[in-house]
Amino acid sequence: EQAEIGLIGLGVMGSNLALNIAEKGNRIAVFNRTPARTGEFYEEAGSLKDNIVPCETIEDFVAAIRPPRPIIIMIKAGAPVDEQMALLEPHLQQNDIMIDAGNANFRDTMRRFDALKDSGLTFIGMGVSGGEEGARHGPSIMVGGTEASWKRVEKVLTSIAAQYHGEPCVAWLGENGAGHFVKTIHNGIEYADMQMIAEIYGILRDGLKMDAAEIAAVFAGWNRGRLNSYLIEITAKVLEAADPIGGRPIVDMILDKAGQKGTGKWSVIEAQNMGVPATAIEAAVAARSISALKDEREAAEKVLGLPAVPPLAVSDKAAFIKDLENALLAAKIGAYAQGFAVMAAASREFGWSLPMPTIAKIWRAGCIIRSQFLDEITTAFTRDPHVANLIVTPAFAAMVRETDGALRRVVSTAVLGGLPVPALAAALGYFDSYRRGRGTANIIQAQRDFFGAHGFDRIDGADSHHGPWGSGLGTGAA
Ligand code: NDP
Known part of the structure; x- marks a missing residue:
């Protein structure tokens, strides 16, 4: 039976997220750059082992996941994510989804999203909050990406998210960088x-x-x-x-x-x-x-x-x-x-x-x-x-x-x-x-007009755009 989702990066957050996913009845394939960690993680998974497919190579990992493959990348933010994506990309197929779940700068997310636009692959930038404990038992999850890619992961993410009086704390918030921006x-x-x-x-x-x-x-x-x-x-x-x-x-x-x-x-x-x-x-x-x-x-x-x-x-x-x-x-x-x-x-x-x-x-x-x-x-x-x-x-x-x-x-x-x-x-x-309707920026506008001829609007709507400053007007000093 193929895994419903994959996860790369068995650090603190990744391990806990993977255990949470497995515990909620989703089969998950896992991979870590340092393979020894994958083995260690699997051994510690106890009764959840049945839902976990530990993989030592990227090839095995990708093959273990049901297409279109959602793959969570939960590693150190920044350049490591670009490196990991570049290593993963050649193994993926049409509509597979790389999901960056780390604390990315949303501008990086926008860039990664754009870079994959014509590749047939998609990208999700996903904000995860709640620390270690949240990742393990129910984080708040903020998703940004295409609606189609969200539909592919909605079920798994809903199953692992925290709940507030029965309502899951996960949502699709918009395209590209929306999730990481909100995070x-x-x-x-x-x-x-x-x-x-x-x-x-x-x-x-x-x-x-x-x-x-x-x-x-x-x-x-x-x-x-x-x-x-x-x-x-x-x-x-x-x-x-x-x-x-x-x-x-x-x-x-x-x-x-x-x-x-x-x-x-x-x-x-x-x-x-x-x-x-x-x-x-x-x-x-x-x-x-x-x-x-x-x-x-x-x-x-x-x-x-x-x-x-x-x-x-x-x-x-x-x-x-x-x-x-x-x-x-x-x-x-x-x-x-x-x-x-x-x-x-x-x-x-x-x-x-x-x-x-x-x-x-x-x-x-x-x-x-x-x-x-x-x-x-x-x-x-x-x-x-x-x-x-x-x-x-x-x-x-x-x-x-x-x-x-x-x-x-x-x-x-x-x-x-x-x-x-x-x-x-x-x-x-x-x-x-x-809360103060009449503030003090009138004096700022006057000063700006005095030294820089920036002009101002009048409260009576009348059409005088410069003040009577005489020689000070338009000296051009910044
Ligand atoms: P780290 O940021 O320390 O990430 C550790 C993992 O990253 C390990 O699996 C490590 O693999 C992998 N890694 C590091 N560099 C590379 C690389 N160049 N290529 C491939 N894999 C690499 O641990 P965390 O689990 O704390 O954080 C993961 C992400 O989650 C970060 O973006 C963080 O900001 C975010 N986050 C963290 C929270 C927290 O409370 N800690 C809360 C919310 C988000 P290896 O074993 O081979 O070294």
């Missing part, structure tokens, strides 16, 4: 979510001088409320964990230097390319970059010292912690609104027709940003799929009005206390500028 923005939002949590943690630790166990209790409590989400849940768990060496809270032993692999940065670059403000995500990416400057930060603290400010002015601790909860919710709304706005712009730019309610739906379970909150976003976008911004949907406008006061109090308290809250402040700045 990128998922990660951008994830960066913002994580950074905002880190800023709140900083206020609790450095402002309120709470220890890890006390902060864990705060997050655990929030996880039972409106902030209920995987990231809040694991934050509480992380804060509770003890260091095996010495027994102190493990978080207190971890170096404050964050890594990044590129998806956050890509989100911000693409947002900027399209002129979409994604300030909370930008702040989160920049915060990771600042975190990486550990030596410089330590040197700067010696030169500048910490801000010379009085301790945090908090008279009612319980009320302030309630404010922190609402502030986090408000800021989170800002970050998601920005992420969805970036996707809406990309949908127009790349001609994808990205289905916003569906994207929110397939993020409700399986992925890292999964939460109750995404169900509320699903409802809002289902009611109004073409709304300009999430924060002007009735439900979210009400939530912003209810919680932005807390965000304002928290940001100002933190700022006066000398604590950095760049992502929370970015979300607040976004609300405050987005």
